[in-house]
Amino acid sequence: MALLHRVLRRLLYDPFREERRKEFDRHLRRYATTDDLDVVKSSLDVPVSLHREFEVWKASNPVPTHPRVSVCVATYNRSDMLMTRCIPSILAQDYDNIEVIVVGDCCTDNTGERLTALRDPRVTWTNLPERGAYPLDPTRRWMVAGTVPRNYAMDVAAGDFITYLDDDDEYVPHRISTLVALASDCNADFVWHPFHYEKQNSGGWSINSANEIRYGNVTTSSIFYRAWFRVIRWDAYSDRLKEGCDWTLCRRISAVGGVSIRCPEPLLRHYAERSRAT
Numbered sequence: 001m002a003l004l005h006r007v008l009r010r011l012l013y014d015p016f017r018e019e020r021r022k023e024f025d026r027h028l029r030r031y032a033t034t035d036d037l038d039v040v041k042s043s044l045d046v047p048v049s050l051h052r053e054f055e056v057w058k059a060s061n062p063v064p065t066h067p068r069v070s071v072c073v074a075t076y077n078r079s080d081m082l083m084t085r086c087i088p089s090i091l092a093q094d095y096d097n098i099e100v101i102v103v104g105d106c107c108t109d110n111t112g113e114r115l116t117a118l119r120d121p122r123v124t125w126t127n128l129p130e131r132g133a134y135p136l137d138p139t140r141r142w143m144v145a146g147t148v149p150r151n152y153a154m155d156v157a158a159g160d161f162i163t164y165l166d167d168d169d170e171y172v173p174h175r176i177s178t179l180v181a182l183a184s185d186c187n188a189d190f191v192w193h194p195f196h197y198e199k200q201n202s203g204g205w206s207i208n209s210a211n212e213i214r215y216g217n218v219t220t221s222s223i224f225y226r227a228w229f230r231v232i233r234w235d236a237y238s239d240r241l242k243e244g245c246d247w248t249l250c251r252r253i254s255a256v257g258g259v260s261i262r263c264p265e266p267l268l269r270h271y272a273e274r275s276r277a278t
Contacts, residue, residue: 038215041241042255050231050256057228058258063160063184069098069176070159070227074149075167076105076131082167083114085271089170091120095177098122101157103149106131128152132236140239142273146220147234147245154230163224168271171221175267179224182263189258190225192218192250195268207266213254220246221268229253 071090075082082102090100100120104111104127115125132148134141146166154162161183165171179191194210210217223246238248254260 038251042251046252046255054228054256054258058189061228063187066097067160067180068158069095069161069163069180070157071098071100072150072153072157072162072164073100073102073167074105074146074153075102075107075111077107077109077111078167079109079111079114082111085170086165086167087115087118087123090165091122092173093171093176094174095180098176099124099157099159101153103153104128105146105149126152134236135239143239143244144236147236150234154234157227157230160227161224162227162230165221169221170269172267172269178265178267179263182261183224186261187259188261190223190229190253190260191263192223192260193263193268194266195219195222195270196266197270198272200272210262213250213260215243215247218246218250219270221270223250225253226258229256232256
């Protein structure tokens with residue numbers, strides 16, 4: 001474990017060296033459990049001081065009676081899916097105290113015009129002047145795409161809770177009210193839930209039961225957490241540890257502590273990735 005700790009530290013502090021990634025791969029294969037690896041990674045990138053800071057904050061900040069929920073949507077040149085699937089599913093929620101923060105990753109299509117035409121005061125639109133500097137490799141780019149606009153949305157969010165929706169996915173109509181009720185009843189800080197997912201090849205649907213907070217059990221749009229955790233950023237370089245940015249965020253939040261609760265109901269339809277502009 002100590003050896004893996006040193007390898008990961010070198011990888012984190014010298015991320016552009018290809019030999020570091022190869023060294024990481026060699027040592028990764030020597031360890032039996034992913035859980036051990038996650039503990040080591042989190043010990044490197046989550047300061048111990050955050051544990052105490054969160055405890056102090058939570059002691060004087062119970063879940064509000066009628067919390068405001070910030071729904072953050074990162075998008076890039078997919079106005080059709082955004083406007084026919086994603087945004088309608090948010091605005092149709094049966095919970096009223098929401099704000100929808102849509103941030104373009106330097107969109108060049110008609111996303112802004114279509115959002116403005118909604119004239120819905122719950123929806124705000126910002127288009128970033130530059131796109132995130134994501135990796136050229138398609139797989140690594142997929143791991144981190146959207147981190148820059150999500151961080152921007154999180155910074156301006158005014159809600160008591162923060163949640164997300166990918167621009168090509170959709171919520172079930174009672175998702176937010178269900179999660180608010182569960183968080184309130186359990187004084188929970190982080191809630192996750194199962195989700196329907198579309199199979200890439202067949203087009204059929206299955207359910208990810210998300211029984212634990214583990215890699216592959218959570219996705220960007222299946223998490224819901226107290227706004228204090230905005231101190232945990234979306235990592236635009238999580239691909240260097242061969243992690244999707246959604247899992248990097250979740251394991252870091254888990255490492256800080258707090259009450260994490262699984263909602264047993266699937267509350268999301270997660271569509272297979274379609275082609276998008278690069």
